[in-house]
Amino acid sequence: MQRITEQRRVLLEELQATKRHPTADELYETVRCRLPNISLGTVYRNLDLLVRSGSIRKLDKAGGQARYDADLSEHLHVRCLHCGAIADLPDDGALKLEIPLPVIPSYAITRYRLEFEGTCPGCSAGTT
Amino acid sequence: MQRITEQRRVLLEELQATKRHPTADELYETVRCRLPNISLGTVYRNLDLLVRSGSIRKLDKAGGQARYDADLSEHLHVRCLHCGAIADLPDDGALKLEIPLPVIPSYAITRYRLEFEGTCPGCSAGTT
DNA sequence: AATGCTATTAATAATGATTATCGATACTGA
DNA sequence: TCAGTATCGATAATCATTATTAATAGCATT
Numbered sequence: 032m033q034r035i036t037e038q039r040r041v042l043l044e045e046l047q048a049t050k051r052h053p054t055a056d057e058l059y060e061t062v063r064c065r066l067p068n069i070s071l072g073t074v075y076r077n078l079d080l081l082v083r084s085g086s087i088r089k090l091d092k093a094g095g096q097a098r099y100d101a102d103l104s105e106h107l108h109v110r111c112l113h114c115g116a117i118a119d120l121p122d123d124g125a126l127k128l129e130i131p132l133p134v135i136p137s138y139a140i141t142r143y144r145l146e147f148e149g150t151c152p153g154c155s156a157g158t159t
Numbered sequence: 160m161q162r163i164t165e166q167r168r169v170l171l172e173e174l175q176a177t178k179r180h181p182t183a184d185e186l187y188e189t190v191r192c193r194l195p196n197i198s199l200g201t202v203y204r205n206l207d208l209l210v211r212s213g214s215i216r217k218l219d220k221a222g223g224q225a226r227y228d229a230d231l232s233e234h235l236h237v238r239c240l241h242c243g244a245i246a247d248l249p250d251d252g253a254l255k256l257e258i259p260l261p262v263i264p265s266y267a268i269t270r271y272r273l274e275f276e277g278t279c280p281g282c283s284a285g286t287t
Numbered sequence: 288a289a290t291g292c293t294a295t296t297a298a299t300a301a302t303g304a305t306t307a308t309c310g311a312t313a314c315t316g317a
Numbered sequence: 318t319c320a321g322t323a324t325c326g327a328t329a330a331t332c333a334t335t336a337t338t339a340a341t342a343g344c345a346t347t
Contacts, residue, residue: 034314034323055305070326075305077324093219094334096304109261109268120261128258133237133248133275140237140277147261149268162294162343183334198297203334205295222305224333 033084039077041065046087047101052108052117054096090117090146111151118151161212167205169193174215175229180236180245182224218245218274239279246279 045061046053053061059074078099081087090108091097098117100108107120107128132140173189174181181189187202206227209215218236219225226245228236235248235256260268 032315032323036313036324038325068326070328072306072327073325079306091221093221093225094304097221107261109263109266112269118263118266121263130256130258130273133235135237135246135249137280137283138237138246138277139283140275141240142277143273143275145258145271145273147268147271149266149270152265155265155267160294160344164295164342166296196297198299200298200335201296207335222333 033080036077038062038066038069038073039080042074042077043081043086043101046081046099050119052090052098052100054098056096058099107145107147109147109149109151111154112148113150113154116151116153120147161208164205166190166194166197166201167208170202170205171209171214171229174209174227178230178247180218180226180228182226184224186227235273235275237275237277237279239282240276241278241282244279244281248275 041062042058045058045065049061055074055078056071058078059069059071062069062074078087078089082089082099085103086101088100088103089097090100092110092115095115098115100117102119106122108117109120110117128145130143130145132143134140169190170186173186173193177189179185183202183206184199186206187197187199190197190202206215206217210217210227213231214229216228216231217225218228218238220238220243223243226243228245230247232250234250236245237248238245256273258271258273260271262268
């Protein structure tokens, strides 16, 4: 039985309250304002539970920290190659991508991962 | 000045000789047949050099081991969600995906990552 | 052939994000 | 109330990868 603990609820609230896509330890810092005694392990454990119950999405990345998103609507992301920040792509018509799943004999292809990469406004300002 | 050491040459040869997409430690095991004294650090270091010189491609994945590919032609991959193995998608016409890079004011989007996921023949056989 | 210079090596320690462990605590339902 | 279990905070362990380091090897110049 999955209880709705204070930690879990606050974590979800804080993630839902932001349009950024925070990492586990960014969330840890945020949540500590409301729950000063929460531990980082608890953050990771609850994020994982929330991902598995389908309440949030995990945007992971090799060699870096995973980021989390409470926006469950279909949308794509851009990741900044310099600072790692993730932004939502506006879903304004133009980007209605229809990617057909390839069919290969005896290989069950079930889904795909698509993510854009580039340089965010903040980082290109710094590079001037 | 970048030397062509025995280790670097053998590593590249072995990677070019396979159609699988081995991890660093799989390559380590393979290369050890020819160079028994090579160390895993050397494998990682040289793979990184080869990636940066554009001789091979790195197919990384959050929470797992990266895999490497010496096939530089444009092609897509499927990753098995169970065993982590990567296969090439046959580039037979049907899958000529044209993914336009989205345009967002002040965000320089330069490329995308696209990878398919599913269950490979070996793993779906085991699941029967 | 000897010298100096730098790239590379093998071995090993360190890193960093995440996960596991564990004893204590807090719910929950009979 | 009490047993059973989910969760907690604290901390140790994991695992892939990267950094460090002392030793070696290869090239260029004498």
